[in-house]
Amino acid sequence: IFKGYIDGIPKETDMEVKVAGSSRTAKERPKGALLVKNLYLSCDPYMRGRMRQFHDSYIPPFVPGSVIEGFGVSRVVHSDNPNFKTGDIVTGMTGWEEYSLIQEPQRLRKIQQDDDIPHSYYVGLLGMPGFTAYAGFYEVCAPNKGDCVFVSAASGAVGQLVGQLAKLHGCYVVGSAGTDQKVELVKNKFGFDEAFNYKEEPDLDAALKRYFPQGIDIYFDNVGGAMLDAALGNMRVHGRIAICGMVSEQNLFKPQGIHNLFHLISKRVTMRGFLQSDYLHLFPRFLEDVISYYKQGKIVYIEDMSQGLESAPAALAGLYSGKNVGKQVVCVACD
Ligand code: NDP
Numbered sequence: 050i051f052k053g054y055i056d057g058i059p060k061e062t063d064m065e066v067k068v069a070g071s072s073r074t075a076k077e078r079p080k081g082a083l084l085v086k087n088l089y090l091s092c093d094p095y096m097r098g099r100m101r102q103f104h105d106s107y108i109p110p111f112v113p114g115s116v117i118e119g120f121g122v123s124r125v126v127h128s129d130n131p132n133f134k135t136g137d138i139v140t141g142m143t144g145w146e147e148y149s150l151i152q153e154p155q156r157l158r159k160i161q162q163d164d165d166i167p168h169s170y171y172v173g174l175l176g177m178p179g180f181t182a183y184a185g186f187y188e189v190c191a192p193n194k195g196d197c198v199f200v201s202a203a204s205g206a207v208g209q210l211v212g213q214l215a216k217l218h219g220c221y222v223v224g225s226a227g228t229d230q231k232v233e234l235v236k237n238k239f240g241f242d243e244a245f246n247y248k249e250e251p252d253l254d255a256a257l258k259r260y261f262p263q264g265i266d267i268y269f270d271n272v273g274g275a276m277l278d279a280a281l282g283n284m285r286v287h288g289r290i291a292i293c294g295m296v297s298e299q300n301l302f303k304p305q306g307i308h309n310l311f312h313l314i315s316k317r318v319t320m321r322g323f324l325q326s327d328y329l330h331l332f333p334r335f336l337e338d339v340i341s342y343y344k345q346g347k348i349v350y351i352e353d354m355s356q357g358l359e360s361a362p363a364a365l366a367g368l369y370s371g372k373n374v375g376k377q378v379v380c381v382a383c384d
Contacts, residue, residue, distance in 0.1 A: 351375030
């Protein structure tokens with residue numbers, strides 16, 4: 050349950066777990082609804098935006114006292130809808146609860162069962178974060194073979210795939226992450242050319258100059274703030290910056306200032322914000338491509354799986370201090 054609107058960094062205590070049964074009988078279910086058992090829930094940084102009462106975001110705030118909603122993977126346990134049957138595995142918006150009544154099943158997608166692909170990947174590699182990486186990299190960054198690519202939050206749900214797609218495209222790729230363990234993963238598991246722990250770099254500008262002596266062609270920005278400023282100062286002529294997320298700023302009442310915007314002019318850099326939802330026409334191609342890369346062993350994906358619904362508040366709060374190593378998922382009822 051979402052307790053109420055917050056300031057600052059989300060805490061575990063901003064949410065609470067309640068035991069409650071459904072008061073509805075089967076006969077009272079709305080026509081066409083689905084009853085689902087939730088298997089996996091996704092923790093995503095955008096959820097912080099829904100904990101704020103007044104904002105001009107692209108998604109409405111959570112309702113205090115109500116069940117939190119988010120992306121999930123669920124099994125249909127009862128269907129009054131001809132398009133779904135009991136046992137189907139579906140993905141889409143669901144509640145942070147053991148069972149959810151889905152009143153708009155048209156917003157769910159059926160998952161093709163495939164023994165080689167874990168169901169939880171449908172909120173990560175093959176869900177919204179993976180698609181963000183795919184659409185952002187190919188459509189916003191306009192990559193060329195040989196480009197020098199920088200990715201922040203490189204070990205996370207989005208970042209780990211951006212870097213691997215960039216490597217497959219023939220780019221030189223460097224990632225930043227917040228612990229040595231993550232840096233190790235970025236280099237040795239995801240195959241980036243280089244990675245560094247930004248928390249141990251006293252001067253981000255100097256760090257970027259070290260890894261990109263000739264400058265950056267593409268910056269895939271997951272964090273905003275000081276890292277964006279440093280990247281702006283190191284862009285190459287005609288570079289591209291994809292503004293994907295601002296996780297370093299979204300808890301701040303007053304965002305930090307950016308000083309290096311002049312480089313957009315002198316280097317003729319394109320900086321573009323994007324929402325994955327603007328590219329949904331590419332979703333079928335994304336699934337086909339990424340499933341194929343995965344099955345050929347060309348990409349890997351790391352999840353951070355917390356166990357049990359009661360672990361969800363801490364798992365969500367952990368995103369904002371970098372506790373998650375890889376895509377943060379909550380297993381409610383692992384299959
Ligand atoms: P991650 O799995 O990368 O988790 C968040 C990570 O952000 C943390 O692990 C941490 O990594 C880093 N972080 C947390 N606080 C800070 C901080 N103050 N400064 C710098 N880094 C911080 O999340 P996702 O991959 O799911 O999301 C990455 C970004 O993409 C987010 O900004 C998100 O909002 C955005 N996004 C945008 C979408 C779009 O359509 N535009 C869609 C989906 C996501 P570390 O330890 O390395 O610091």
